[in-house]
Amino acid sequence: MPPHNWIDLKQDANTGIETLRAHFEGHAYDPHWHDSYLVGVTEQGIQQFNCRRTRHQSTPGKVFLLEPGDIHDGEAPSEGGFTYRMLYLDPKWLQQELGAVFDEAPDNTELSFANTLASDVQLARATSLAFESLHHNELNIVRQMALDGLLERLTNHLHWRTRYSGDPRLPRVAKMAGEYLHAHVFEDISLEQLAAATGVDRFRLTRAFKAAYGMPPHAYLVQLRLAKARRMLAQGEQPATVAMTLGFADQSHLGRWFVRAYGLTPAMYRKRCSNLPDR
CATH class of the missing domain: 1.10.10.60 (Homeodomain-like)
Incomplete structure (x- = not known):
């Protein structure tokens, strides 16, 4: 890894949620996908990535929301690069935790994000609080409260969609x-x-x-x-x-x-x- 790029990655033992904070200058990574839901916040710089046939630019305070299987890449188009923090949420954990909010999922559906990039100050704050509590292994009750706050804000950006396996x-x-x-x-x-x-x-x-x-x-x-x-x-x-x-x-x-x-x-x-x- 080039000396100006760095990654700080941990995994929470209780939930399996990965927390990542990273900085990249120039090319960050090639097109790829994850089998988790990604919720991240850009801290500094311009974070440019292609996803769903659209080029996005996330600036400080914006939240990027990717679903399992969303192909995306990453690069810094401007000098100084970009810094971001990310949560990788397991799909089964997310659906289970949101069960009280959504009751039961309609048949042949899965959770989906309405938009890839969101300007939501409260969601950005909730994401950062959840990141800090997990990444620094806060008390169990603190982690749970932070995750509940994140889930509450995420419900404004989630909906049920038909599974891709049946996508015509x-x-x-x-x-x-x-x-x-x-x-x-x-x-x-x-x-x-x-x-x-x-x-x-x-x-x-x-x-x-x-x-x-x-x-x-x-x-x-x-x-x-x-x-x-x-x-x-x-x-x-x-x-x-x-x-x-x-x-x-x-x-x-x-x-x-x-x-x-x-x-x-x-x-x-x-x-x-x-x-x-x-x-």
Whole structure:
């Protein structure tokens, strides 16, 4: 990592929520996604990112809200870079905690953010308070109160939407290819195999897939594996074991992709989330 960039990452043992504070100048990270809900606040500078086919610029005090699977990148378009703080909320935890507010979810739906970028002073303040209480391991009652305050403010930006699996906007070929990649995530899949499974040639497949998901099939497969790598590393698995299990050529291969997507090495991520020393 360049010397002017830094990342401070921790994970709350009770909720599994990751808290991250970071500073980047220039390029921050390549397009990637998370399997968590992301709620973050820009502290300083201009935080520029592409998400849902739109380029966003988050300035100090703005809140950015990303759903699981939202492909996004990051860069600093101006001198001095940007600093931000982020909460990674587990979807099951979020739905459970909001149960008292929303009662029961309608059939075949999931929680969704109304907008990617919000100018909401109270939500920004609630996000920062939740971050501080978790990141600095405050008393349990303090953490709970801060999270309740965050959830209360988030309800103004959440709604139920139909699950993507039934989204008619996804072309049939792309949907079939995505399902195949999820089912064979540990395998060394060729583009020819994927094309055969969807019944089209690989050129039509690639065009349809990229139009639907925002990246070609091979990059999507890597992102699936990286998402699984994060979970395994947070549970204390060694990077070498994770690389072998998920089909990366070796630990270095996993490391290169991990840094490009998340800005830190698998070993650093494991240490900060699991509190286990490297062996």
